[in-house]
Amino acid sequence: MKQSILGRFGIYATLTVICGILLFPVYWMAITALQPVNKLRQYPPELFPSDPQWGVFRELLARQPFGLWMWNSTLVALATMILSLSVSVLAAYALSRYRLRAGASMGLFILTSKMLPSTLLVIPLFAVFTKLGLVGSLWSVVIAQATLIAPFATWMLKGYFDTISPELEQAALVDGCSPFGTIWRIILPVSAPGLAATALYAFVLSWSDFLFARTFLATSQSTWTLNVGIATLKGEYETDWNVIMAASLLASIPIIIVYLVLERFLVSGLASGSEK
Numbered sequence: 421m422k423q424s425i426l427g428r429f430g431i432y433a434t435l436t437v438i439c440g441i442l443l444f445p446v447y448w449m450a451i452t453a454l455q456p457v458n459k460l461r462q463y464p465p466e467l468f469p470s471d472p473q474w475g476v477f478r479e480l481l482a483r484q485p486f487g488l489w490m491w492n493s494t495l496v497a498l499a500t501m502i503l504s505l506s507v508s509v510l511a512a513y514a515l516s517r518y519r520l521r522a523g524a525s526m527g528l529f530i531l532t533s534k535m536l537p538s539t540l541l542v543i544p545l546f547a548v549f550t551k552l553g554l555v556g557s558l559w560s561v562v563i564a565q566a567t568l569i570a571p572f573a574t575w576m577l578k579g580y581f582d583t584i585s586p587e588l589e590q591a592a593l594v595d596g597c598s599p600f601g602t603i604w605r606i607i608l609p610v611s612a613p614g615l616a617a618t619a620l621y622a623f624v625l626s627w628s629d630f631l632f633a634r635t636f637l638a639t640s641q642s643t644w645t646l647n648v649g650i651a652t653l654k655g656e657y658e659t660d661w662n663v664i665m666a667a668s669l670l671a672s673i674p675i676i677i678v679y680l681v682l683e684r685f686l687v688s689g690l691a692s693g694s695e696k
Contacts, residue, residue: 512577580614
């Protein structure tokens with residue numbers, strides 16, 4: 421009994437320490453945002469601001485087009501997520517259900533394309549988007565992000581589709597359902613946890629993008645995303661780090677909201693989906 425209590429205490433203590441380490445950067449970002457500028461350079465730093473400066477958020481929203489940056493980032497992330505899922509669902513289903521001669525080679529090719537670094541793709545993509553007239557448009561970032569997200573999302577969904585019994589689809593086909601109807605009415609509801617995990621992966625990766633947005637949207641300030649806008653807050657000779665940290669805190673809110681919306685799907689299992 422004592423060993424069981426000590427074991428639980430050790431597990432909870434370890435989890436507490438790990439959570440503290442993971443959350444400390446967020447905590448430090450929050451107290452930096454609330455600190456007055458003249459106290460940011462003092463040592464040792466204050467772990468709890470004695471005079472929190474809540475007006476930094478009001479100052480940020482008043483002086484910078486933060487709402488526009490947030491809107492652009494939201495549009496890019498949602499469009500990238502929808503485009504990536506639309507492509508990866510069909511590709512993953514084909515790789516999982518159809519046995520083609522080049523199926524293994526095609527799957528390996530898709531996985532290999534994920535290994536290409538974004539810095540290797542930015543120059544050829546910029547040349548293509550320049551000829552198409554997409555430089556300065558949010559669609560350039562959406563397409564560029566989808567090219568990186570779709571391959572890995574395909575493999576994530578393929579592994580999940582492999583765990584779904586083909587008998588569910590066969591029963592739907594016998595009842596007169598079309599192949600696309602089977603995917604829409606049977607496969608997608610059953611694979612809700614896998615879709616939620618893939619959607620969250622696509623949204624977070626697109627939301628955190630800086631390279632593509634900085635390269636393709638530099639010519640038009642009206643299309644700047646959050647990461648590009650926050651980067652411009654750094655001054656040449658002096659930087660208000662409390663303003664940058666306040667902007668970073670606000671930028672993390674949509675990620676938290678998306679996770680809370682998809683959390684119930686992430687924790688659900690395949691069995692619960694099959695019962696539907």
